[in-house]
Amino acid sequence: MSQAHERPTLEAVARLAGVSRATVSRVVNGSPKVAEPIRSAVRRAVEELGYIPNAAARSLVTQRTDSIALVLPESASRVFSDDPFFPSIIHGVSQELDAADKQLVLMMTNTVAGYERVERYTTARHVDGVLFASTHGVDPLPGQLARLGVPVVVTGRPLGRSAVPYVDVDHVGGVRAAVRHLLETGHSRIATIAGPQDMVAGIDRLAGYRAELRGSDRRSIVAVGDFTRESGATAMRQLLEDDPLLDAVFVASDLMAHGAITTLRELGRRIPEDVAVVGFDDFDISRYTDPPLTTVRQPILELGRELARQLLRVIAGEEVPPAVVLPTELVVRASA
Amino acid sequence: MSQAHERPTLEAVARLAGVSRATVSRVVNGSPKVAEPIRSAVRRAVEELGYIPNAAARSLVTQRTDSIALVLPESASRVFSDDPFFPSIIHGVSQELDAADKQLVLMMTNTVAGYERVERYTTARHVDGVLFASTHGVDPLPGQLARLGVPVVVTGRPLGRSAVPYVDVDHVGGVRAAVRHLLETGHSRIATIAGPQDMVAGIDRLAGYRAELRGSDRRSIVAVGDFTRESGATAMRQLLEDDPLLDAVFVASDLMAHGAITTLRELGRRIPEDVAVVGFDDFDISRYTDPPLTTVRQPILELGRELARQLLRVIAGEEVPPAVVLPTELVVRASA
DNA sequence: TCTCTCCCTGAAAGCGCTCTCACGTGCGGC
DNA sequence: GCCGCACGTGAGAGCGCTTTCAGGGAGAGA
Structure with missing residues (x-):
């Protein structure tokens, strides 16, 4: 039971093998400069005693903890x-x-x-x-x-x-590609549900959206969420109040996009016919949603x-x- | 930059505070037997040097790592x-x-x-x-x-x-309650999708199912899955081949239950009218599935x-x- | 056969900390 | 006024390991 304290030390191995602590240490750490017969004698002793080096002692001198x-x-x-x-x-x-x-x-x-x-x-x-x-x-x-x-x-x-x-x-690059896609497929009122503005991911994705729209004559329509499904649903509702005629939305996370889709459905909008939705993340589930989500893949x-x-x-x-x-x-x- | 090596030790603090290492150690570890003036002098020295005890050295003597x-x-x-x-x-x-x-x-x-x-x-x-x-x-x-x-x-x-x-x-108790519920609600052909039989959870839940059925005159109908959604879907299909008339199934995990429900739907069975389904786990999502899943809650x-x-x-x-x-x-x- | 190398091996110093033990000081009691 | 007792403090040992340094032995060259 409490053999806990009898755990063998380098010293014990050295004694059993009839060598010095230094030599045992060398064998244990795989130093090449130990003669074969001694090496195997030490190995045997290590085996027999079930020796395992003490991590703390080792770290103390090596300054590493792994x-x-x-x-x-x-x-x-x-x-x-x-x-x-x-x-x-x-x-x-x-x-x-x-x-x-x-x-x-x-x-x-x-x-x-x-x-x-x-x-x-x-x-x-x-x-x-x-x-x-x-x-x-x-x-x-x-x-x-x-x-x-x-x-x-x-x-x-x-x-x-x-x-x-x-x-x-590359948040900005991904978002710009997404918004460009929406522009190219003929959407004119492209809103966004942004992420929290105290996180780089939130900030950069909003910046990407703005940057891409700036090149067109479309105006930006923004609501902010916190990357959760619920916040996506809420933000979508708000966007539709702001602009009932919007025909596309770039959502800064897949989870929020799922929330947004729920809201759109509830309000009778068809996707993508009435409102096109693009997410950001490419989570596994986004492939299986109805409809499957167009999204920006980031290699997490x-x-x-x-x-x-x-x-x-x-x-x-x-x-x-x-x-x-x-x-x-x-x-x-x-x-x- | 590489102040890494200049990290202060107990020794340094002791020197600065004009006391011994032992005393610094006592202060750092909150020993009550240090006079107030000395204690605060040490505290000041610790603060000034930004001293943080070295974990390895401490573990080496205390035999604890926290x-x-x-x-x-x-x-x-x-x-x-x-x-x-x-x-x-x-x-x-x-x-x-x-x-x-x-x-x-x-x-x-x-x-x-x-x-x-x-x-x-x-x-x-x-x-x-x-x-x-x-x-x-x-x-x-x-x-x-x-x-x-x-x-x-x-x-x-x-x-x-x-x-x-x-x-x-209490796997067995939970499963027995589930199967009992199925019996009491008038089901006569109660099948089960068991978990892997190299895991206690799988073994015990199957045992509970068998134990409860033993008290009735119903026979057991068993398929085995591995706790994944897919295996649940597959096992359900197999069960229906074995006994197309089964009217209830106890599934050993919610995830497998979700898979089983998918299969039942695909094959046109209504839940619970044609086949009643009970899961095991009570995952969050089980509350929101269609229909909401009857299940055995385990406090994970x-x-x-x-x-x-x-x-x-x-x-x-x-x-x-x-x-x-x-x-x-x-x-x-x-x-x- | 003697000396010079080259390998191996062991002795010992320390890594930074805790904790026991012994010692000094200041106090109260007689 | 002296002894005893706390109470605080410091000296030092040691936790188990790595690593430097020096020395011993064997082999090679002369």
């Missing part, structure tokens, strides 16, 4: 809501970390106390580096950690200046992977570009 | 599929750990290499304890870790004998919380019951 923190500045309920964004990020990150034999430490929090914990935990060198996903507004923590010498990479172009490398997708899984890859590079001391922007792509289906 | 591993023996894609089971578990666990100021280390893997990593990581004392969710078949790892003195708690009654404490829900979030609570107790050296079984409850809606 773990990476992924900080999601959201409540756990939000992270695991029906929005697959975070799960995909986690998935992508964990793929890369697995390959690099690193551990993932998940930190979800949207409270001040939680944030302080994140700060303590990461600067206490519990982890070799920190990843931030989806930061709202101007978050000082990433920059602060970076200044303390902690490797940091974030998703989403940071608001405000920041020396922290980031990975993002890849975003997570790239995020992890960049951090691993920073940790390895390699030079990394200040920004990596992944392409987005318009996927035309039946809704527009 | 982190907990949650092992999900599934691929990340499965964990973050549309089945909200794992997300809810994670959510519940993280609620409790947050409250206890512990960190969550997520380990998802279904590969042998990944499993070895889990073993190394946890026995290297990277974490103070380990939580296992949803173990398939007979998994030796939990017991093995427990034997090494690592605190372990699992979800789901382990198959085979095991000295590891577990938390589970609470399962996660209880899991974490038990582990924290084990870590604290408290006695814990070998098993905690949370109640399930039949929720009657329109589908049966």
